[in-house]
Amino acid sequence: MSYYHHQHLQGCGIKHCPPSVLPTQYDPGLTDPPQNAVRTTVIPHVIRHVHPSHTTNVNKHVFTHQHYFPHTESVVNVCCENHVFCGCPVDPCCPPRHFGFY
Template sequence: MFPATDDPPLVSPGQQYVKTNLFNKVVTHLHPSHTTTVNNLHVTHQHYFPHTDSCINECSEIHTMCGVPVNPCCPFSPFGF
């Protein structure tokens, strides 16, 4: 009888197990609504253009000294008076 020999171990592929836990949950969905009332005011702008007239009369004058007046009673002045 011969002594026993040890062979390397034979490893089978691992098995995977899945354990599923189920949790029930209630989700409330709210669907709010809103109504907006719009009151629309229509404004009509009426434009008037009253007009008045005026008149300005302008006058300009120039005094020109064309010589020296002779006045023997008074001494000579720069303006001749």
């Protein structure tokens, strides 16, 4: 306190005692809201997708039937015989007879 203030307060009849020193008081502290941080941990996972396929090989046998009609010809010679008896044969052992005349 300055001399002026000291004189001024004494002039008003106010008596001042020396200040007493008390222990420091701690008020509850002010806590700011927390700052959030994100730590990401990557855990890899392998998922196998099996997509099977199948190929069937077909051996296709194609038969072509070819139809032929061969034709042959033949010749047949037919012989016809006629045996004509122009009288009775003469028997050399028998003399000829005259029919109707004895």
